[in-house]
Amino acid sequence: MPEQISAETNDQTPRSTRGRPPDEVKHEAMLAAARALFYAGGLKRLTMEGVARTAGVSKVTVYAHFSDLPGLIRAVVLAQRDRMTAVLEALSTDPTQLRQTLIEFGLCLMDYLTSDEFLTLQRMLASQAMQHPWLGPIIHQEGAEATCDKLAALLREAVQRGGLREHDCRMAAEQLLGMWQGFQTTGLMIGGCAKPAPQALRQRIESSVDLILSAHAPEGEAS
Incomplete structure (x- = not known):
């Protein structure tokens, strides 16, 4: 089962993210939310509104980062590719x-x-x-x-x-x-x-x- 992503306010930012730019933290939170929703239920579960709610950000923020649903899914796929690339680059x-x-x-x-x-x-x-x-x-x-x-x-x-x-x-x-x-x-x-x-x-x-x-x-x- 995909990991569960809980909505977090700025005051609940995990220790590992403190000191990092707010936009980067929000971007990663939205990607994590999108990935969890996508693998949990496909496009029926993955919506811009759902990502905003799960990541604890506004819908406007989601659209500002990804513009539309295809852009959001592309970002999820690219994030997975980047994780693999990081391993391959170490070869x-x-x-x-x-x-x-x-x-x-x-x-x-x-x-x-x-x-x-x-x-x-x-x-x-x-x-x-x-x-x-x-x-x-x-x-x-x-x-x-x-x-x-x-x-x-x-x-x-x-x-x-x-x-x-x-x-x-x-x-x-x-x-x-x-x-x-x-x-x-x-x-x-x-x-x-x-x-x-x-x-x-x-x-x-x-x-x-x-x-x-x-x-x-x-x-x-x-x-």
């Missing part, structure tokens, strides 16, 4: 550690793609995409496309360093993402399979990375 940039970097990337990503939060989002999207055609493109572009771009950039940097031979990095990134996910994300979404064990997931990720690296290894180095 090694040592050219000799490309394999391990890709494996860590895969573990981080698949931990999210097999989470209850992601599965709830996918089910919600499947049921509401027809009524709200603007919803799918936001989630796809800011989620899947942005992730693929990040992975392709890692491969492109390896090509520039000479660690991989020239190839279509975007296609290779899509192939790697596809191998990591396999059928399991679809199975999880419809309740057709159990969440993979950590060791099984690591083996899938490692073998997929090894396949891609072998396929695009510099001439004379491919196994």
Whole structure:
């Protein structure tokens, strides 16, 4: 279940937020409220009024920060992407550690793609995409496309360093993402399979990375 966000007045600001700009505190409170409402009940629960009430701010303040409902949802998706990006940015940039970097990337990503939060989002999207055609493109572009771009950039940097031979990095990134996910994300979404064990997931990720690296290894180095 998503975390419950309680409305707070300025006098009830948590200690961790004291000293920070009021607008930043309000912005984060509204994002947290929107995220909780979104995952709790989708667009039926997520309204500008609901976010204002849950975050303890005025509706005018919500509109000032996000302008409309699509803008609010985009901000929620971007916040999730930023959390993942922060983890990915911490990965090694040592050219000799490309394999391990890709494996860590895969573990981080698949931990999210097999989470209850992601599965709830996918089910919600499947049921509401027809009524709200603007919803799918936001989630796809800011989620899947942005992730693929990040992975392709890692491969492109390896090509520039000479660690991989020239190839279509975007296609290779899509192939790697596809191998990591396999059928399991679809199975999880419809309740057709159990969440993979950590060791099984690591083996899938490692073998997929090894396949891609072998396929695009510099001439004379491919196994």
